[in-house]
Amino acid sequence: DIQLTQSPSFLSASVGDRVTITCRASQGISNYLAWYQQKPGKAPKLLIYDSFNLQSGVPARFSGSGSGTEFTLTISSLQPEDFASYYCQQLKSYPITFGQGTRLEIK
Amino acid sequence: QVQLVESGGGVVQPGRSLRLSCATSGFIFSSYNMQWVRQAPGKGLEWVAGIRFDGSDKNYADSVKGRFTISRDNSKNTLYLEMNSLRVEDTGVYYCARDVREFDYWGQGTLVTVSS
Numbered sequence: 243d244i245q246l247t248q249s250p251s252f253l254s255a256s257v258g259d260r261v262t263i264t265c266r267a268s269q270g271i272s273n274y275l276a277w278y279q280q281k282p283g284k285a286p287k288l289l290i291y292d293s294f295n296l297q298s299g300v301p302a303r304f305s306g307s308g309s310g311t312e313f314t315l316t317i318s319s320l321q322p323e324d325f326a327s328y329y330c331q332q333l334k335s336y337p338i339t340f341g342q343g344t345r346l347e348i349k
Numbered sequence: 350q351v352q353l354v355e356s357g358g359g360v361v362q363p364g365r366s367l368r369l370s371c372a373t374s375g376f377i378f379s380s381y382n383m384q385w386v387r388q389a390p391g392k393g394l395e396w397v398a399g400i401r402f403d404g405s406d407k408n409y410a411d412s413v414k415g416r417f418t419i420s421r422d423n424s425k426n427t428l429y430l431e432m433n434s435l436r437v438e439d440t441g442v443y444y445c446a447r448d449v450r451e452f453d454y455w456g457q458g459t460l461v462t463v464s465s
Contacts, residue, residue: 285457
């Protein structure tokens with residue numbers, strides 16, 4: 243199985259900050275990686291697919307990069323509505339796996 | 350617009366069974382692969398099972414293999430998850446999701462609680 247390790251697990255930041263979340267895969271997954279945002283009590287929302295493609299309707303302050311085993315999600319200027327949990331997901335092979343999550347909180 | 354609505358969750362004793370449904374609308378259900386994902390209370394996301402658009406191929410997480418069965422009825426635009434021999438560790442919110450490789454639409458989830 244392909245393991246995904248996100249870092250950090252917890253991040254405290256302020257409105258306007260630039261933040262980066264990293265996702266490392268235990269083996270190469272090309273660019274078959276997606277990022278999701280989840281707010282408490284809500285379903286996950288797709289942000290980024292194929293490592294760097296922005297899902298329709300997602301603000302341009304979100305961006306993704308990486309290939310192989312190392313990937314990043316960057317939020318260029320945090321907005322109040324961005325404080326949530328974020329998960330990476332690999333779609334290279336079954337079983338599909340998620341990272342353990344990064345909880346982004348207001349400083 | 351695309352909608353996915355899960356139902357069938359509830360409180361059940363260990364060892365018992367439950368069937369979840371995911372009613373869909375707003376897209377051609379029979380053209381899409383579909384998935385189930387769960388989330389234990391306060392924990393992260395865990396993929397559970399997936400099914401090909403025509404039902405010809407199914408995949409399961411090791412944690413549910415042999416106990417859970419994913420199926421679909423394309424005439425009813427509905428996805429199912431039959432859960433047998435439930436365990437306390439199966440407790441959580443179960444989401445269905447549309448699979449376009451990534452999961453682009455999700456339902457609101459249905460809560461399954463396994464407790465004696």
